[in-house]
Amino acid sequence: MKITQQSTENTLTLSLDGELDASSSVVLDTELNKAEILDNQKVLIDCRRLNYISSAGLGVFISHLQRFQDAGVKLVFFNMQEKVHNVFEILGLDSLMTIVPSEAEATAI
């Protein structure tokens, strides 16, 4: 799992590359746990290269969901692969989280 960050004004984009499993989700959790992340208006998650997400990986997003909402930070997923999207959908997360097809739509939100 490789996580690359790209920060513009008010927006932080995290690109996930690889498999988000029990061990790599710890790294992601550390990233999302940072206090300054809430200074952004939007946190975009680029899932283009995210091949697999385990329940631990989903747990990381779930655990930060409420915190982001409370701080008024929008969490947006984009470029999600079909099978990863399926995992989000089965768990019902598509109704809680903003998942859009492309980066353009993500920035437009």
Place this chain on the structure above:
Amino acid sequence: MSFARKLNSLLLPFSILSWLGLLACALLYAHPTLFGQAVALPGWLLLLLQAIFTTAVFLQERVVSDRLRGLDFIGLLRRLVLGPGLLATACVGLHLLQQLIRQNLANTSSLAFTAIYTVNVGLFVVLLARTTYVWRSLVLFRSSARLRKLWNWFEVLLGVTLLLRLFTWSPPFGLGTALLGVLAAFGAYISSHQKWVAYLSRRQKLEAVLLQLAVILSMAVFVFYFLHTSQGPQLLAPGTQHDFLILNAFSASFFAIMGLLVTFFNLPTAGVFEQKREEILSLQRLTQLIQRGQNAEEVYRMFFDSAIQTVEADAAWLELDSTEDEYVGQHYHIAPEQALAIRHLLTDYNLGHIEYLNNDLPNSSGFRNLELPFGSLIVMPLRSSKRQYGSLYMLKSSTQGFDRENQSILQTFASQTVLSIENLQLVQASLDTQRVQDELKIASAVQDSLIPKNLPIDNWFEISSHALAATEVGGDFYDFLHLPGRRLAVLIGDVSGKGVTAAFHVAQMKGIFHALMQENPLARNEREKFPVPSKFMAQANNALARCLEKAAFITASLYIIDYEHGGFVFARAGHCHTLYYHSIKEEVSYFRTAGLGLGIIRHDGYEKYIKNQFYDYNPGDVMVIYTDGIVEARGADQEEYGEERLQQMLERTYYLDADQIKEQILADLNEFSRGQPMHDDQTLLVIKFKASQPEPSL
């Protein structure tokens, strides 16, 4: 073999007999008229008997099995001195006695003189034989086979020379002198092998020198005696007898003198040998501690004591870095505050925790200021590639107190100590692991008891189940509950994460299931007696909200099958979609309903994310419910098994029994994921609604 042994046992009586013969002959030789009429004995008879006696005694000593017990050289020498020493005393005593008798009783003196002389000859031969073979034991100590062979040749040569000497036959052309020269060179070469000397400590070497002197002294007593009597007025034996004995004495004392010299010149090196021995012993003790699996404290203590003893430090202290051990080090002949002062000084010089040797402390101004009576300091860190355990500080009052050898032996000690400490840690760790595994086994057994063993049986449907945990305890669960009015509740689910935490939540979910599926006594109508699945999920979410950790969630599906009316209602909380074969449409499809996992949002708004789905089933319908361990099982190319493949399997097997459908699906799944590790628990339930309802038998 037994013949040789029998022959050996005859040697003692034979030598005694030959000595008695020698005594009788000597008496007759000296006093031909002893038995009234003169008997003229030839000199050669006497010599022959002596030769036989000598040979018998030597052979007897020769066959004694190795006298050396282990490394007890001193004991061997001491026994030698006690024997010959006593013999020499006896000889001198007899000699004095004889002088006394000669003065007082002139008549008998000649007879007594001969008797005592013969006794002394016997004693001396025994001494010579004993000495020769004691030296054999010492010279041949840890020797090569070649040297043993050489020794045998030496014995033969010596025997021949002595016997030649006894019969006064000297080989022509100075061959006798040459033979003697060869013998001497041979003897010098063989007796230069004195390996045993190296095994003595300094004290033992001194003792060995004294004992060897005593041996030589007792030889000298005999030699002096024989020389004296040969020149005395009462020469009663053939002259060559003396020559034989004296030559024999010289060859025996030859070894004693060589040994003495070697030991003597080895005295100065004794200290070095002793130190090396002590180092080896200390290392052995340290190594033994590892094997005995003592605690860390004992290993450190052992290390500390051994180091002080080996290096002969005047003061020392051991400092340990870790606080996890109760043992915090110790001090030897130095006050903790002095140690601390030196330690601070080293830290100031940036020398803390590195290997450091200073043999000229008074030259350092910082150390001079401490006003401590030490001249040399060595610091030896205890460290492995992973971590630092502490440091050993050793001090000597003299300058130039520690040498390179000290440093290298301390390095060895330190690495040995670290090795044993880490070994102990490994042992402890493996014990801990064992304990955890034992507990996991118990947890696994407990969880196993939570899985329903008896599937509900009714003639309206068939149920077949399969559950396999990836680790000892799993996060998958399913359960059944019969409700009044011919209804059956089926619950399936999966707790995120694995291991013991997940297993706890499984137990919790089962508790919630059984608690919520109780008849509500306040219900106003039949419908409200039991919660509908969506209500159940909302209540379960509420119950879990407070105890589920932040990142954890649970997926579940609850089905309530009413087989009286031929329908079911279910709700899905983030769990895998239900696969269904519709017999009417002859079609396999998934119920793709919405539903959020439990524990994802933890407030009252949860219920609106859950939908109830009602369906009237037909005979022949098949319902396949499972956990994600089935559809996310990986194949050889890391591809997932997937919903599609599962659907195709049901399309091929729907007409079979529930058991057979399950077996076919599992066979296909195992074929797909052959050789791949199992990542997640797998649970699979197949419910088949029967084609017809038989008439009640009542």
